[in-house]
Amino acid sequence: EIVLTQSPVTLSLSPGERATLSCGASQSVRRGYLAWYQQKPGLAPRLVVYDASKRAADIPDRFSGSGSGTDFTLTITRLEPADSAVYYCHQYETIPITFGQGTRLEIK
Amino acid sequence: QVQLVQSGSEVKKPGASVRVSCRASGYTFTGHGISWVRQAPGQGLEWMGWISAYDGHTKYAQKLQDRVTLTKDTSTSTAYMELSFLRSDDTAVYYCARDQWGGSFLPSWGQGTLVAVSS
Numbered sequence: 655e656i657v658l659t660q661s662p663v664t665l666s667l668s669p670g671e672r673a674t675l676s677c678g679a680s681q682s683v684r685r686g687y688l689a690w691y692q693q694k695p696g697l698a699p700r701l702v703v704y705d706a707s708k709r710a711a712d713i714p715d716r717f718s719g720s721g722s723g724t725d726f727t728l729t730i731t732r733l734e735p736a737d738s739a740v741y742y743c744h745q746y747e748t749i750p751i752t753f754g755q756g757t758r759l760e761i762k
Numbered sequence: 763q764v765q766l767v768q769s770g771s772e773v774k775k776p777g778a779s780v781r782v783s784c785r786a787s788g789y790t791f792t793g794h795g796i797s798w799v800r801q802a803p804g805q806g807l808e809w810m811g812w813i814s815a816y817d818g819h820t821k822y823a824q825k826l827q828d829r830v831t832l833t834k835d836t837s838t839s840t841a842y843m844e845l846s847f848l849r850s851d852d853t854a855v856y857y858c859a860r861d862q863w864g865g866s867f868l869p870s871w872g873q874g875t876l877v878a879v880s881s
Contacts, residue, residue, distance in 0.1 A: 689867040691807075698857055698871035699799075699807065710869060742807055746866050749810040750823050751797065 656665045656681050656745050658754035666760040675757045677743035687747040689731040690719055690728045692739045693756075699742065703728060735761045764788040766872035773878045779846040782875045784858030791839040792816045795861045797868060798832065798843045800854040810856075812865055813841060822866070836881045848855055 656709045657680040667673055667746035675687070686706040701710040703719035706726060716731045730737055743754040784796060798810040813821040813832040819834050831844045834856040843857055856875045859868035 676872065687866070691868075698859075698874055699868075700871075701867060701869045704862070704867040706867075744807075749812075749821050749865065751812070751865065753799075753807040753809065755806045 656683065656748055656752055657749055658743050658752055659746060660741075660743060660754035660757045662757060663710055663755075664760065666762055667733055668762050669735060671733050673728075673733055673737070673759055675728040675730075675741055675759070677721075677726040677728070677754050679724045679726070679745060681748075683726070683745050683747045684723070685747055686722060687745060688719075688721070688726050689744045689746065691742045691744060692737075693742065694739045702741070710750045730759075733761055737761055763868040764860060766860060766870055768856075768858060768872040768875045771876040771878070773880065774848050776849055776879055776881055778842060778848050779843040780848060780877050781842055782856050782858075782877070784841045784872050786815075786839045786841070786860065789860070790859075791834075794835060795864050796832075796834070796841040797859050797861060797865075799857045799859060799868075801857070801874075802851070802854040805854075808854075810843070812861070814864060815841065819865070838851075845877075848877075849880050853877065853879045 659678045661676045688706045690703040693699040707719045740756045742756050765787045767785045795814045797812045828831045829846050834841045858872040860870040
């Protein structure tokens with residue numbers, strides 16, 4: 655099983671700043687089958703990035719994914735209050751599919 | 763547009779079973795798989811299993827494979843998740859999610875179904 659570890663656990667930033675969220679994998683995600691989701695309270699997760707770096711439909715270009723192997727990053731530039739959420743990484747390289755434990759992003 | 767509509771909240775006693783439905787529309791049902799993901803209160807996302815809507819092939823998370831059964835009804839474009847021998851730590855919101863290709867990322871999610879297990 656590929657274990658995903660996200661850091662930091664919580665990130666508190668101001669509007670207009672840049673957020674960098676990390677996701678480390680216990681084994682190589684060789685094909686880059688890694689996604690990021692945004693989840694707001696009471697709602698289902700929303701796909702943000704897939705295949706490590708491809709933006710999902712209707713996601714603004716302030717969101718970008720990068721990385722390979724065991725280290726992946728979600729970067730959000732020009733933060734807005736609506737970006738406040740928990741962000742999860744997700745690997746679909748191997749079964750069982752696994753998720754990271756989440757990073758809570760707070761916009762002050 | 764793709765829609766996944768799940769059945770309503772359930773309250774169950776320990777030891778009982780629960781079945782949650784997920785009705786799909788807006789796409790060819792048999793062209794994609796459905797994963798089930800649950801989220802305990804205040805916790806993260808846990809993958810439970812996946813079913814191919816094409817041929818019914820399933821894959822399960824090892825810790826749940828003795829208690830979870832995924833099925834589908836192509837005639838109604840509905841997927842089902844049944845969890846048996848419920849325990850209090852099964853209390854969670856259960857989501858169905860459609861994949862892009864077999865077992866891949868999940869671009870479309872249902873609204874979630876709360877299952878509460880309490881004596």
